[in-house]
Amino acid sequence: MRATMLLGGLAAAGALAGASVIFLGLYDTSARHGHWPIVSWALHTTFRNSVELRAPPEGEVPELTDGMARLGARHYDSACRMCHGAPGVLQSATVRAMLPAPPPIAQAVGDWKPNELGWIVREGVKMSGMPGWPSVRNDEVWPVVAFLTRVQTMTPEQYSALTGSAAADGPPGFGYCAGCHGTDGVSGNERIPRLDIQTPEYLEMALQTYRAGRRQSGYMAHAASAVPGETLRALAQRFAAGAAGSGGASDVRPAAGEAAGLDAAAAGGAAPLTSQAAGASHGSDEQKAVPAEDAMEGGGGSPAANDAQSTVAAGVAGASEGAMTRDQAEADDAGMTGPTPGSPTADAGSGPETGPTLMSDAEGAMQGAARAAAPPLDPVEQGRALAFALTGRRDVPACQSCHGPEAEKRRADTPSLSGQYRPYLEVQLRLWRDGTRGGGPRAELMTEAARRLSDDEIVALAAYYASLPAAAP
The missing domain is CATH 1.10.760.10 (Cytochrome c-like domain)
Structure with a gap:
């Protein structure tokens, strides 16, 4: 009984002390005075342990390429440099007066691992002024991490070359x-x-x-x-x-x-940039950027995709008319309602009222099992068949009727896909399929059209459209 009374008294005293701090203003919130050393230690230790507990496994970090680092550097320069500075760029006196003061970027990176940096960039840090990532997309933080893994060895000239604005007339x-x-x-x-x-x-x-x-x-x-x-x-x-x-x-x-x-990009022959994460093992291929040597030439198609297209071009061209006629006849016999290229339904396919009727989940699962048992196709050829609705599927409408190529009535607010970069298309299709992309007034239609695409089909569609010549709008 005496122990219970003692504990009750201590609890009451603690509550009274807490109320006094809150309601009587006893805690000094001035940023000019700083924290007691014990408070600073407690906050920083809690922060490190929280990140180490919640960061994704190192195996989930994609390959941190130079292309990613360039994108990450530009975003950092616009969104983060004001607080953390940059190579050759000092923090302002006002920023240094913050509490806690944002550390210079080389110091902030410290010995954090790439997976931990990814968590920090995505989640932000409470009570520090550092915001979380301004989107629900998790894939976008890795280009910033790619930049951060290189920034400690980056020269001011390299940073300036990566982040400078383009010199051009315009609004x-x-x-x-x-x-x-x-x-x-x-x-x-x-x-x-x-x-x-x-x-x-x-x-x-x-x-x-x-x-x-x-x-x-x-x-x-x-x-x-x-x-x-x-x-x-x-x-x-x-x-x-x-x-x-x-x-x-x-x-x-x-x-x-x-x-x-x-x-x-480095001026004056500065040494090449290196990543702290070089040689580390990486995870999912779907987040990896295509190497520079695979960059698209000749109107936007990659060399690999163009080679594949030329290899199958004769076969696709020669078989397309027969395949379209045969597949459409089979589709008509089966009661399929997906539009065929050049048909009034396909030409009018600019809104939900003219879109194809999609099959049930059960029917889609049955066709998915049949597709899995079929021999693999060349990605460009498979992508073309999907784009023109030549696969016999009723759950994926013809991409061509809205996005081209040669869509007769493509709306001005509908994007062209021909010649677009393959990795970009793959990412966008996955976002559509997963229901996280969002967009214009017909976003729901595109989400429905993409939601049954497999990873292989997304790769195939992206390969096909990337292999096509780019055309001015």
């Missing part, structure tokens, strides 16, 4: 946008989409949906909110004008593109 913010996308809309980095193949209407819609948070991307949500809202239409028109002014879709690449190695 406010154009140089900032062109730093990633190129002055003619060709990024040269397969993680950054080509804009030269899109209409100004589609580009404006995309910018508006990023700005409003209806389409998911931490990079683009930040970028679209960093430029004046009234300039979004002018920016879209400027990129469209750049493609037209170059005589059609262009293959010119800016200095920061995928084809330029990070060592080439």
Whole structure:
């Protein structure tokens, strides 16, 4: 009984002390005085242990390529440099007066492992002023991590070459946008989409949906909110004008593109950049960037995809008419309602009211099992069959009827896919399938169309469209 009373008294005293701190203002919240050493130790120790507990396994970290690092560097420069500084860029006096003060970036990276850096970038840090990633997408943090693993050995010249704005005439913010996308809309980095193949209407819609948070991307949500809202239409028109002014879709690449190695970005012959994570084992292939030597040439198709296309071109061209007739006859016999290329339904396929009727989950599962037992096809040939609805499936509509190639009535706010970068297409299709991408007024239709695609089918569709010549809108 006496022990119970003692514990009750201690609890009451603790509650009274806590209430006094909260309601009487006894705790000094001034950032000029700092924490007691024991408080600083407790906060930092808690932070490290929390990250180590919650970080993903090291095996889930994708290959941290130079192309990823270039993208991550540009986002860091716009969103993070103001607090953490950069190679050759000091933190401001105001930032250094924060409590806790954001450490300079080389110090902040410290001895954190890439998987731990990924968790920190995605989740942010409470009570420190560091925000979490501004999107539900988890894949986007790895380019920033790729940059962070290189920043400790990066020279000011290398950093400046990676992050400088493009010198070009245009509306406010154009140089900032062109730093990633190129002055003619060709990024040269397969993680950054080509804009030269899109209409100004589609580009404006995309910018508006990023700005409003209806389409998911931490990079683009930040970028679209960093430029004046009234300039979004002018920016879209400027990129469209750049493609037209170059005589059609262009293959010119800016200095920061995928084809330029990070060592080439360094001025004055500075040493090549190296990653702390070099030689580490990596996980999922679906997040890996395609190497620079696979960068697309000749209108946007990769050499591998173009070779594959030329190999199957004769067979596909020769068999396409018969295959289309045979498959459509089989589809008619089976009661399929998916449109065929050139049919009125396909030509009108610009909205949910004209979209194909999708099969049930059970029917899709049965067809999926049949497909798994079939011999593998060349990805480009398989992608073409999917795009033109020649596979006999009723659960995936014909991509071609809306996105081309040669769609007769493609809407101006519908993106062209021909010549787009293969890794970018794969990522976007996975986001559609998983229901996390978001977008314009017909986003639900695209989510429904993609939700039964397998990983192999996504790779095939991306390979097919990347193999096609890029065409100006």
